[in-house]
Amino acid sequence: MEPLKAVExxxxxxxxxxxxxxxxxxxxQCLSATIDTLIAMQVNGIYSxxxxxxxxxxxxxxxxxxxxxxxxxCNAARMPFQIGACHTSPVMARERVxxxxxxxxxxxxxxxxxxxxxxxxxxxxxxxxxxxxAAPVPLVLYxxxxxxxxxxxxxxxxxxxxxxxxxxxxxxxGEAQWYIAMKKWAPELSxxxxxxxLATGVSLGAHGAYxxxxxxxxxxxxxxxxxxxxxxxxxxxxxxxxxxxxSQYIQPFISTRGYSNQAADKLLAAIGGWxxxxxxxxxxxxxxxxxxxxxxxxxxxxLMPEFFALPAEALAKEGSGRLGI
Numbered sequence: 007m008e009p010l011k012a013v014e015x016x017x018x019x020x021x022x023x024x025x026x027x028x029x030x031x032x033x034x035q036c037l038s039a040t041i042d043t044l045i046a047m048q049v050n051g052i053y054s055x056x057x058x059x060x061x062x063x064x065x066x067x068x069x070x071x072x073x074x075x076x077x078x079x080c081n082a083a084r085m086p087f088q089i090g091a092c093h094t095s096p097v098m099a100r101e102r103v104x105x106x107x108x109x110x111x112x113x114x115x116x117x118x119x120x121x122x123x124x125x126x127x128x129x130x131x132x133x134x135x136x137x138x139x140a141a142p143v144p145l146v147l148y149x150x151x152x153x154x155x156x157x158x159x160x161x162x163x164x165x166x167x168x169x170x171x172x173x174x175x176x177x178x179x180g181e182a183q184w185y186i187a188m189k190k191w192a193p194e195l196s197x198x199x200x201x202x203x204l205a206t207g208v209s210l211g212a213h214g215a216y217x218x219x220x221x222x223x224x225x226x227x228x229x230x231x232x233x234x235x236x237x238x239x240x241x242x243x244x245x246x247x248x249x250x251x252x253s254q255y256i257q258p259f260i261s262t263r264g265y266s267n268q269a270a271d272k273l274l275a276a277i278g279g280w281x282x283x284x285x286x287x288x289x290x291x292x293x294x295x296x297x298x299x300x301x302x303x304x305x306x307x308x309l310m311p312e313f314f315a316l317p318a319e320a321l322a323k324e325g326s327g328r329l330g331i
């Protein structure tokens with residue numbers, strides 16, 4: 007597909023979760039079916055190899071196989087897609103970006119070097135090289151809360167001044183003042199924030215989410231985003247239920263029981279019931295036991311009734327062909 011402009015990177019982007027067999031191999035048959043499902047669900051876009059895609063724990067051959075499978079299917083279906091070429095090693099990241107660019111994604115997601123926190127001149131040096139390797143495909147910077155170097159709004163302006171071809175960023179977002187500062191210093195960027203804060207984010211100036219909420223149900227997440235564009239008060243009301251479920255029943259797995267964000271994302275997909283990816287993570291990381299799914303699924307429906315009702319409401323209005331389900 008053609009490289010995406012920042013103004014084209016919008017909405018509900020679903021992450022490609024990686025199904026792991028009991029022997030720790032990747033189940034490519036299940037992965038292929040998951041891509042087909044996401045395409046049929048007509049999300050705004052699909053991206054691979056984010057944190058939930060376990061990019062940090064793949065061989066280079068596996069990275070290439072995943073990237074090629076996604077590119078082949080999305081290009082055939084004209085589905086916007088991004089390839090995550092993240093790696094903790096700058097040298098390996100550069101090589102991943104080079105190979106990803108050859109597959110013609112809409113954008114390539116990268117992280118900053120993560121063993122030692124880079125200075126701003128080092129950040130610019132790093133991203134300048136990745137820009138050259140990726141050209142003409144733009145970069146999207148994944149700059150999560152746990153990154154060793156977290157950029158402030160003024161530093162995004164420095165990247166633009168240095169000629170970095172950055173179309174967007176994925177960050178934790180912030181309060182209203184953060185959005186004001188980003189609009190001042192980086193008005194051209196597509197701002198993506200955590201999915202469970204998306205309605206609030208969009209009301210303040212965000213453009214979308216590489217979404218944990220899409221893990222729960224990609225269609226419901228897509229319809230929720232669409233609702234933000236037409237009925238923000240209702241979308242904000244739905245957000246309250248999503249945040250309540252996340253804070254009371256999902257966040258404790260991370261904050262008190264020691265599980266990872268990616269373990270929580272796979273649990274969410276299992277609760278939503280749309281995917282056969284399962285909750286297993288690749289060694290040495292531990293997924294959340296499947297037994298939690300049956301406990302949490304009815305709670306999710308109780309706390310987020312409007313969210314789960316969105317697909318049924320849309321089907322009643324539009325018919326199944328319009329939703330891809």
